[in-house]
């Protein structure tokens with residue numbers, strides 16, 4: 001087969017592949033991965049094109065045989081000329097890019113030194129190299145002006161910007177994917193909108209047992225420092241999601257409320273802390289101290305051997321010491 005034909009087949013294969021990919025791929029994964037049957041289609045196209053090339057050649061040789069001997073001769077000559085000049089442009093451009101002198105003219109550039117018969121040619125630098133070098137000089141000037149004089153963004157700043165951008169995107173994503181929260185990722189929500197939604201969920205579902213104020217009724221007081229099942233957003237979320245101890249009345253809400261709603265109502269519950277509602281239910285459980293809270297904010301005062309006062313963020317809490325723990 002002729003070289004040009006092989007090059008054409010190769011081009012058809014490559015262009016065909018990228019074309020199909022470009023036309024068919026909509027998301028991030030290539031259409032060839034999503035629709036493997038496409039390989040068969042692609043293979044068929046390439047095979048078909050090879051067949052076309054073979055037909056063209058067969059046709060040419062049949063036509064050649066029908067020519068008279070003189071015409072065959074002139075055809076041969078033309079073909080030989082075309083073959084000799086096939087890559088002429090490339091060869092000449094390549095030679096020009098090298099900028100070297102042909103061997104016959106080397107006498108013009110030979111240097112005077114003669115080291116035991118070893119002579120040196122003063123070849124010009126190849127143009128591709130020289131221009132490449134000029135480009136680097138130009139690059140250096142622009143680079144220096146941009147980053148040293150006009151204070152362009154350097155890598156460290158670029159990194160900061162990328163991180164800031166990513167944070168914004170994460171926030172956006174969280175807004176659209178609120179229901180991805182679970183007990184491990186839930187965070188206290190402080191947004192007024194979230195707390196209001198939490199409030200209406202609380203009043204609709206929880207107030208019957210915990211009172212609208214959270215002061216407690218059938219269920220425990222949710223505004224004090226004492227927690228049966230642990231305070232803090234993660235524990236409260238977990239209690240709402242999984243329910244309280246068996247038989248106590250606090251059911252699991254995860255089939256009723258979406259994760260985002262549980263996060264909202266949990267945050268609302270925590271916002272009730274310290275509101276001192278009227279007619280509160282007596283404290284149940286233990287004083288909850290967030291193990292992640294900054295330690296500076298906690299101050300412990302021993303009142304006497306049975307009473308201890310813990311000041312958490314300027315709020316004094318007094319408890320009895322029982323078996324080394326505060327109750």
Ligand code: HEC
Pocket residue numbers: 201202205206207208209210218219220222226227228229230231236239240244245246248249250251253265266269284285
């Ligand atoms: C049927 C009554 C009832 C309803 C309705 C109810 N709870 Fe409870 N809740 C309880 C009881 C009882 C407990 C104590 C569970 C235990 O002791 O294990 C409790 C415990 C809790 C606790 C843990 C308190 C602690 O001290 O650890 C939280 C938080 C809580 N409920 C929030 C809610 C939220 C939010 C809702 C609404 C989505 C809700 N509850 C609805 C009865 C109820």
